[in-house]
Structures are given as C-alpha cells and as structure tokens.
Amino acid sequence: MKDELRLLKSLTGPFPAFDTDLAPDEPRELFSDWLRDAIEAGVKEPHSMVLSTVDENGAPDARVLILKNLDHRGWHFATTGNGPKGRQIALNPSVALSFYWPALGRQVRLRGMALQAEVHERDADFRARAPGAKAVALVARQSEVLGSPRDLEDAIAHQYRRLQEEPDLVAPSWALFIVMPHEVEFWQGDSERRHHRLRYKREKAGWIREQLWP
Numbered sequence: 478m479k480d481e482l483r484l485l486k487s488l489t490g491p492f493p494a495f496d497t498d499l500a501p502d503e504p505r506e507l508f509s510d511w512l513r514d515a516i517e518a519g520v521k522e523p524h525s526m527v528l529s530t531v532d533e534n535g536a537p538d539a540r541v542l543i544l545k546n547l548d549h550r551g552w553h554f555a556t557t558g559n560g561p562k563g564r565q566i567a568l569n570p571s572v573a574l575s576f577y578w579p580a581l582g583r584q585v586r587l588r589g590m591a592l593q594a595e596v597h598e599r600d601a602d603f604r605a606r607a608p609g610a611k612a613v614a615l616v617a618r619q620s621e622v623l624g625s626p627r628d629l630e631d632a633i634a635h636q637y638r639r640l641q642e643e644p645d646l647v648a649p650s651w652a653l654f655i656v657m658p659h660e661v662e663f664w665q666g667d668s669e670r671r672h673h674r675l676r677y678k679r680e681k682a683g684w685i686r687e688q689l690w691p
C-alpha cells in the first residue's frame with residue numbers, strides 16, 4: 478500500500494490565488510464565496526462536511542454530514558438527535574466542522590459551539606425532507622445495532638403508513654443544530670506547498686484575522 482499511496486498525487490493545482498489582505502471582515506462572507514466557487518467548479522457534494530465531536534470519555538468522533546443552511550448564527554446541520562452525535566453534543570457542545578474542496582485545493586476548518594435551532598425551524602427542516610428520508614428519520618434508531626435487514630424494512634414500512642395517515646408528522650427525535658464558530662480557518666493549497674492560511678478569531682469587539690505559517 479505504501480508504494481501505491483506514494484504514486485498518488487495531491488494538491489497538484491492549478492489553484493486560485495488567495496489574497497488574504499482582501500478578505501472580508503466576517504468569515505461567513507468568505508465562506509459563502511468559497512462555497513459558491515466550489516459549486517461553480519463542479520465539486521461533488523460541496524456542501525458535505527466533517528463534524529467532529531467528543532464523547533463522554535473525551536475521545537474524538539467524526540462523521541460526514543450535509544450543510545443545511547448558513548446564517549448570522551452559524552452553520553446548520555440536521556440529524557437524529559438521540560443518536561451518538563446528538564448525545565455527545567448534549568454532553569459537550571464543543572464541535573469542529575471541516576470542509577474540503579479538492580478541485581480548488583481549499584479547506585475550511587471551524588471550531589465552535591453547537592446549539593439547537595428553534596423548534597419551528599427544526600420542524601420546517603423535517604417537513605422539507607423526501608418521504609423516504611422522513612420515514613427513515615421517524616424510525617429514529619440511527620447507529621443502533623441492526624439485528625436483520627428485515628427489521629429495518631418493517632420499521633420503515635410502519636413509518637410510511639404513519640406518514641400517509643399524518644403527512645405533517647415530525648419525528649420528535651429530529652434535531653437541527655447550529656454551529657456558532659469562535660474560530661474559522663481558510664486554507665488555500667499551493668502545489669509548491671506554500672499554502673495560504675487565514676484564521677478568523679472571534680473577540681469581544683468582533684473578528685480578528687491572522688495569517689498562519691503553512
């Protein structure tokens with residue numbers, strides 16, 4: 478495997494320039510620009526991100542999720558709230574988010590606190606889901622050990638029937654979280670490894686910006 482890995486290329490570019498002096502005052506604005514660039518560049522699933530949490534023993538955990546929204550409060554994601562990540566966040570709301578857009582050689586890292594959105598926002602998110610996704614979410618057993626595939630099929634079929642009778646149903650376990658960052662780093666890769674890094678830190682008076690060594 479070592480030789481196979483050595484043959485693989487990474488960060489070959491060409492990549493966009495990143496003039497950190499022109500960066501906006503708020504990280505959200507720069508993030509929106511970079512996400513739109515990723516969409517335009519045809520990056521597959523540019524709204525996917527890694528959410529890192531810590532469990533009750535302080536051990537890290539991470540998984541890929543979809544970014545559902547971005548507003549003045551922060552970065553939104555939705556999930557079954559009673560699963561592992563929901564329980565971890567309830568015990569310790571400190572989380573990290575990581576995005577990577579390979580075609581542009583760009584990474585964004587955020588660290589902050591995950592808070593629950595308002596119930597009406599959570600409900601609206603659930604109601605916007607496709608019927609199949611609603612049925613699976615209503616099962617609400619994400620990450621439990623599955624005894625047999627038949628159990629899953631039966632549970633989903635049961636929830637489909639419930640949804641037909643009550644189309645407005647919202648899974649009580651559904652959760653919409655908002656990550657409010659206190660630190661956001663924008664990393665623009667360079668094929669010569671002279672990467673450009675800009676970190677925003679939230680201070681009382683607003684965001685400060687600092688460049689980091691590659």
Ligand SMILES: Cc1cc2nc3c(=O)[nH]c(=O)nc-3n(C[C@H](O)[C@H](O)[C@H](O)COP(=O)(O)O)c2cc1C
Binds near residue numbers: 522541554
């Ligand atoms: C591209 C992609 C998108 C995903 N989006 C979500 C999502 O938005 N919400 C979610 O709960 N799980 C999503 N998952 C599944 C999670 O990675 C994970 O398996 C699941 O949430 C269970 O995580 P947990 O056991 O740590 O709670 C996604 C996985 C992939 C690969």
